Amino acid sequence: MIEITRLVKSFGSLNVLKGMEMRVEKGEIFSILGKSGSGKSVTLKCIVGLVVPDAGDIVVDSVRVDADDRKSLAAVRKKIGYLFQGGALYDSMTILDNLIFNLSRHRKMQRSEAADRSRHYLSLVGLKESLNKLPSELSGGMKKRAALARALVIEPEILLCDEPTTGLDPITSREISELIGSLHQQFHVTAIVVTHDILCAGILSDRAGVLDDGMLKYTGSIKELAAIQDEEVAGYFKSPLQ
Amino acid sequence: MKKFFASLYDLTSFSFRFFKEGAVPPYEIGEFAGHLENFGSRSLPLVSAIGLLMGLILALQTKPTFERFGAESFLPAMVAISVVRELGPVITALIVAGRVSGGIGAEIASMKVTEQIDALEVSSVDPYRYLVVPRVLAGIFALPLLTAYADLLSIIGAFIVMYVTGDMGWQLFTTSTLHSLSIADVVPGIAKTFVFGFIIAIVGSYFGFRAKGGTEGVGKAATSAVVFASFLVIVTDLVLVKIGILIFE
Numbered sequence: 001m002i003e004i005t006r007l008v009k010s011f012g013s014l015n016v017l018k019g020m021e022m023r024v025e026k027g028e029i030f031s032i033l034g035k036s037g038s039g040k041s042v043t044l045k046c047i048v049g050l051v052v053p054d055a056g057d058i059v060v061d062s063v064r065v066d067a068d069d070r071k072s073l074a075a076v077r078k079k080i081g082y083l084f085q086g087g088a089l090y091d092s093m094t095i096l097d098n099l100i101f102n103l104s105r106h107r108k109m110q111r112s113e114a115a116d117r118s119r120h121y122l123s124l125v126g127l128k129e130s131l132n133k134l135p136s137e138l139s140g141g142m143k144k145r146a147a148l149a150r151a152l153v154i155e156p157e158i159l160l161c162d163e164p165t166t167g168l169d170p171i172t173s174r175e176i177s178e179l180i181g182s183l184h185q186q187f188h189v190t191a192i193v194v195t196h197d198i199l200c201a202g203i204l205s206d207r208a209g210v211l212d213d214g215m216l217k218y219t220g221s222i223k224e225l226a227a228i229q230d231e232e233v234a235g236y237f238k239s240p241l242q
Numbered sequence: 243m244k245k246f247f248a249s250l251y252d253l254t255s256f257s258f259r260f261f262k263e264g265a266v267p268p269y270e271i272g273e274f275a276g277h278l279e280n281f282g283s284r285s286l287p288l289v290s291a292i293g294l295l296m297g298l299i300l301a302l303q304t305k306p307t308f309e310r311f312g313a314e315s316f317l318p319a320m321v322a323i324s325v326v327r328e329l330g331p332v333i334t335a336l337i338v339a340g341r342v343s344g345g346i347g348a349e350i351a352s353m354k355v356t357e358q359i360d361a362l363e364v365s366s367v368d369p370y371r372y373l374v375v376p377r378v379l380a381g382i383f384a385l386p387l388l389t390a391y392a393d394l395l396s397i398i399g400a401f402i403v404m405y406v407t408g409d410m411g412w413q414l415f416t417t418s419t420l421h422s423l424s425i426a427d428v429v430p431g432i433a434k435t436f437v438f439g440f441i442i443a444i445v446g447s448y449f450g451f452r453a454k455g456g457t458e459g460v461g462k463a464a465t466s467a468v469v470f471a472s473f474l475v476i477v478t479d480l481v482l483v484k485i486g487i488l489i490f491e
C-alpha cells in the first residue's frame with residue numbers, strides 16, 4: 001500500500017505540490033491524470049526518494065520514505081520497478097545488459113541466472129529479437145517496452161509508470177497498456193500509472209485521480225470520473241472526433 | 243562572480259566526496275579499465291603530435307641564442323629540464339582537458355538529462371561511485387603515463403633538430419640529457435600530473451552532474467568542463483611550482 005499525506009513540494013517560487021493526498025491499495029492499479037507540468041513526475045519521484053519533498057509523508061508498505069535514512073530508502077527502492085518517462089535506458093549498454101545490470105545490482109544474483117531471467121522478460125515484452133541492440137537502435141515503442149522489461153525484471157511488488165504510452169502511435173500505445181495490464185494480472189503488482197492517455201488509464205486502472213493545482217482532485221473509478229462535469233476532467237474524455 | 247565562487251565551493255565538496263566514496267567497495271574495476279582506455283584513445287594522437295612538435299620548436303627556437311653564446315652543448319639539458327619540469331605536464335594536461343574533460347562532461351550530462359542517473363539511483367547504484375570514482379581513478383593513472391610519453395617525444399624532437407643540423411650524435415645527446423636531469427626535476431614534474439588527472443576527471447564529472455534541460459544542457463556542460471578544467475590546471479600548476487620550489491630547493 002502506498003499512502004501520501006499532505007505532500008508539499010516547491011522549486012523556487014514554483015509551488016508544484018500543495019498538500020497532495022493519495023492512497024493506493026495493495027494490488028491495485030491507480031492512474032494519475034493531469035496536464036503536463038502539473039507535478040505527476042515529481043510525485044512519482046518523491047515516492048522513490050529521487051525528489052525530497054518540503055513537507056508531508058509518504059509511506060510505502062508501512063515504511064516511511066525518508067531521503068536521510070539510507071537503509072529504509074534502499075528497502076523501499078528494492079520493492080519498486082520504475083518506468084521513466086523517457087525510458088532512461090543506459091545508452092552505453094545493450095538492452096540485455098540494461099536488464100542484467102539492473103537485476104544484478106538490485107538483487108545479489110549470479111550473472112548467468114540474471115541473464116536467463118532478463119531474456120525471459122525481454123521475450124515477455126516482445127523484444128526477443130533485439131537483445132543485443134543498443135537503445136539508440138530501437139524505435140520509440142521498443143524503447144518503452146525495453147524500459148518496461150527493465151522495471152519488471154526485478155519482479156517488483158510495486159510498479160511506477162511515468163507516461164508509458166506518451167509519444168507512441170495509438171496502436172502501439174494500446175499494446176503497451178494491454179501489456180502492463182496482463183503483467184499486472186500475472187504478477188499482482190501494485191501500480192501507479194501517470195498518463196494523460198485516458199484510453200491507457202481506462203484499460204489499466206481500477207481507480208484514477210486528476211492532479212490539478214498541486215492536489216489530487218476527483219478520485220474514483222474511470223466511470224465515475226467520466227460522469228464529472230468539470231471542464232478540467234471532462235477534457236480527458238472528449239473524443240477528438242466529436 | 244558570486245556564481246563563480248559558489249561553483250568553486252560546490253566543486254570542492256564534490257571533489258572531497260571522491261576520497262570518501264572511492265575508499266568503499268564495490269570497486270568498479272571494469273568501469274575503471276574502460277575509462278583508462280578512453281583517456282588513452284581520445285588523447286594519444288594529439289599528445290603524440292604536440293609532444294614531438296614541442297621538442298622540435300623548443301630546439302629550433304633556442305638554438306640560435308645558444309649558438310651566440312657558444313653553448314650548444316647545453317641545449318639538450320635546457321630542453322629536457324623545461325619539458326620535464328613544466329611544459330610536458332602542463333601542455334599534456336591542457337590537451338587532455340580539452341579532449342577528455344569535455345567528453346566526460348557530455349557523457350554524464352546526457353545521462354543526467356535523460357534520467358539515466360535517476361535510474362541508477364533507483365536501482366540502488368550510487369551514481370557518484372559508479373560514474374565518478376572510476377573516471378577520476380583513470381585520470382590519476384593516465385596523466386602520468388601520457389605525460390611521460392609526451393616528455394619522451396619532446397626530447398626526441400629536440401634530438402632530431404640537433405641531429406639534422408649535425409651538431410650532436412645520439413650518444414652525446416642522451417648522456418647530456420640524462421646528466422642534466424635531477425630528481426628535483428623529475429619528481430615534481432610527474433607528481434603534479436596526478437593532480438592534473440584528478441582535476442580533469444572531477445571537473446568533467448561535476449559539470450555533467452550539474453547539467454539541466456535537454457541537449458542544450460549537455461553542450462553547456464561540455465564547454466564549461468573544458469574551460470574550467472584548463473583554468474584550474476594552470477592555477478594549480480602555479481601553486482604546485484611554488485610548493486615544489488619550497489620542498490626541493
Ligand SMILES: Nc1ncnc2c1ncn2[C@@H]1O[C@H](COP(=O)(O)OP(=O)(O)O)[C@@H](O)[C@H]1O
Nearest residue numbers: 011014016034035036037038039040041042043
Ligand atoms: N528538478 C527540478 N527543478 C526545478 N523545477 C522542476 C524540477 N522538476 C520538475 N520541475 C518543475 O515542476 C513542474 C512539474 O514537473 P513534472 O512533475 O515533471 O510535470 P509532469 O506532470 O508533466 O510530469 C514543472 O513546471 C517542472 O518544470
Ligand SMILES: [Mg+2]
Nearest residue numbers: 040041085162
Ligand atoms: Mg512528467
